[in-house]
Amino acid sequence: MNDTREHILKVAFNLFLVKSYKEVTMAELVEKTGMSKGAFYHYFRSKEQLFLEAIKNCMSSITPDFSILDKNSLYEFYHQYAVYQNRVLNSLQLDGDDLDRGLTVNYYSLVFDALKIFPSFREKLLEHEQDELKAWKGVISTARKNGEIRSFMNDEQIAKVFIYTNDGIALRISLIKDRSEDVSDTLLELWDSFYRGLKG
Known part of the structure; x- marks a missing residue:
C-alpha cells in the first residue's frame, strides 16, 4: 500500500473513531488529510468505500x-x-x-x-x-x-x-x-x- 493511501486510511479511521460514520463528511476527510480534493478523490471516490477499507485495514492490523x-x-x-x-x-x-x-x-x-x-x-x-x-x-x-x-x-x-x-x-x-x-x-x-x- 502506498504512503498516501495509508495516510488517508489512518486519518479517516481516526475521524470515524472520534465521531462516527454518519457525522464525518467527505469535505472534512479531505481537509484533515491536507490534500487537494482532486488528489483525495483519486484514491477514494466515496465515503462508503473509504469507510469499508479503513475498517478492513484496521481489522487486519489488529x-x-x-x-x-x-x-x-x-x-x-x-x-x-x-x-x-x-x-x-x-x-x-x-x-x-x-x-x-x-x-x-x-x-x-x-x-x-x-x-x-x-x-x-x-x-x-x-x-x-x-x-x-x-x-x-x-x-x-x-x-x-x-x-x-x-x-x-x-x-x-x-x-x-x-x-x-x-x-x-x-x-x-x-x-x-x-x-x-x-x-x-x-x-x-x-x-x-x-x-x-x-x-x-
Missing part, C-alpha cells in the same frame, strides 16, 4: 499473527496473546492526539456500523472468528496430547472460554473507561485460574 505465538505450550501461547492484545488496544487508544482511552468503545460502534452498511462485512468477521478458533483449538489439542492439560471439556469449548473472555474484558474496559485496569493483567488473572483448572 488480528493476531498466530504463527508468531508459541504453539507447543498453551500457557506460553495465552501469555503471549495477552501481551499482544494489550498492545493492540493501546494502539487503538493512542493513535492520534485527540483520542482518549475511552474512545476504544467507538471501535465497536464502527464495526456495528460496517455490519449495517455492508452486510457482506459479516463474512469477514466470521472468517476472522474461524481463524482464531482454529488457532486456539490447535494449541489446546497439542497441550492435551503433551499432557499439559486434562479436562472433560472438549478443545472447542476450552478455546471459546479463552476467546469469549478476551472479547468480554476488552469490551468492558472500553465501556467503563477504567484507566487503572490493564487488559493483559485482567486477562491473565482469569486465564491463569482457568488454566490451573484445566491442568486437573
Whole structure:
C-alpha cells in the first residue's frame, strides 16, 4: 500500500473513531488529510468505500499473527496473546492526539456500523472468528496430547472460554473507561485460574 493511501486510511479511521460514520463528511476527510480534493478523490471516490477499507485495514492490523505465538505450550501461547492484545488496544487508544482511552468503545460502534452498511462485512468477521478458533483449538489439542492439560471439556469449548473472555474484558474496559485496569493483567488473572483448572 502506498504512503498516501495509508495516510488517508489512518486519518479517516481516526475521524470515524472520534465521531462516527454518519457525522464525518467527505469535505472534512479531505481537509484533515491536507490534500487537494482532486488528489483525495483519486484514491477514494466515496465515503462508503473509504469507510469499508479503513475498517478492513484496521481489522487486519489488529488480528493476531498466530504463527508468531508459541504453539507447543498453551500457557506460553495465552501469555503471549495477552501481551499482544494489550498492545493492540493501546494502539487503538493512542493513535492520534485527540483520542482518549475511552474512545476504544467507538471501535465497536464502527464495526456495528460496517455490519449495517455492508452486510457482506459479516463474512469477514466470521472468517476472522474461524481463524482464531482454529488457532486456539490447535494449541489446546497439542497441550492435551503433551499432557499439559486434562479436562472433560472438549478443545472447542476450552478455546471459546479463552476467546469469549478476551472479547468480554476488552469490551468492558472500553465501556467503563477504567484507566487503572490493564487488559493483559485482567486477562491473565482469569486465564491463569482457568488454566490451573484445566491442568486437573
